[in-house]
Every structure is written in structure tokens, then in C-alpha cells.
Amino acid sequence: xxxxxxxxxxxxxxxxxxxxxxxxxxxxxxxxxxxxxxxxxxxxxxxxxxxxxxxxxxxxxxxxxxxxxxxxxxxxxxxxxxxxxxxxxxxxxxxxxxx
Numbered sequence: 389x390x391x392x393x394x395x396x397x398x399x400x401x402x403x404x405x406x407x408x409x410x411x412x413x414x415x416x417x418x419x420x421x422x423x424x425x426x427x428x429x430x431x432x433x434x435x436x437x438x439x440x441x442x443x444x445x446x447x448x449x450x451x452x453x454x455x456x457x458x459x460x461x462x463x464x465x466x467x468x469x470x471x472x473x474x475x476x477x478x479x480x481x482x483x484x485x486x487x
Contacts, residue, residue, distance in 0.1 A: 390402060390438070390468075390470050390471065391438050392470065393421065394419045394421050394432045394434060394438055394440055395421075395430075395432065395440045395443070396423065397421035397422055397423045397430055397432075398421055398422055398423075398424070399419050399420075399421050399470045400419075400420045400421060400422055400429065400449065400469075401419070401420050401453075401467050401468065401469050401470075402417060402418065402419040402420070402438075402467070402468055402469075402470070403417065403418050403456065403460070403463040403466045403467050403468065404416065404417055404463075404466060405417060405418055405460045405462070405463060406462050414435055414441055415433045415434065415435070415441060415460070416434065416435050416436040417434040417435070417436065417438055418431060418432065418433055418434065418456050418459075418460060418463060419431075419432045419434055419438065420432075420449065420452045420453065420456065427447075428445050428446060428447055428448075429445070429446045429447075429448065429449050429451075429452040430443045430444070430445055430446070430452070431443060431444045431446060431452045431455050431456050433459075453467075
């Protein structure tokens with residue numbers, strides 16, 4: 389089951405990783421998340437249960453997606469949104485942050 393948050397940050401979108409990543413063979417999932425009151429996004433590398441194995445910070449959602457797809461080529465067509473969330477475009481999320 390997909391959690392609402394990873395390491396306290398709200399899950400925006402996530403993907404399963406097949407075949408591992410460069411130097412990160414335990415990574416089974418990636419999640420792009422955001423902490424409350426923060427403008428940036430975190431790309432979490434996670435195990436099968438969404439326990440964080442590490443993260444990187446990104447100025448915007450688009451950069452986080454690009455980093456995930458660079459590290460895990462197979463995730464580009466496999467992004468999902470948590471239950472109850474609707475699909476968003478990077479610009480939509482950033483507009484919501486400005487409110």
C-alpha cells in the first residue's frame with residue numbers, strides 16, 4: 389500500500405523501480421514528496437515498503453522527475469499518484485504552492 393507520506397513528507401507521485409538503479413540495488417520504489425511549508429521537492433529512493441533509503445532535494449517537481457528518470461530509466465512511463473490524489477502537471481503543483 390502506498391503511504392500518504394515518506395519520512396514525514398507528503399507523497400506527490402511514485403513509481404516502482406524494476407531492475408535496480410546505478411549503485412542502488414535495494415531501491416524498489418521512488419517517491420516524489422514535499423514537506424509542509426516547503427517550496428522544493430524531495431525524491432526519495434525507497435525499499436518495497438516505502439522506507440526511505442536516501443533522498444535528493446529539487447527546486448521544482450520537474451527537476452525531481454528528471455532526476456528519477458535519469459537514475460531509473462524505466463520509471464518514465466510508470467508514475468502513479470496516491471489514492472485520492474489526482475494527476476498533476478509540474479506547473480499545477482507549483483501554482484498550488486503559491487496560494
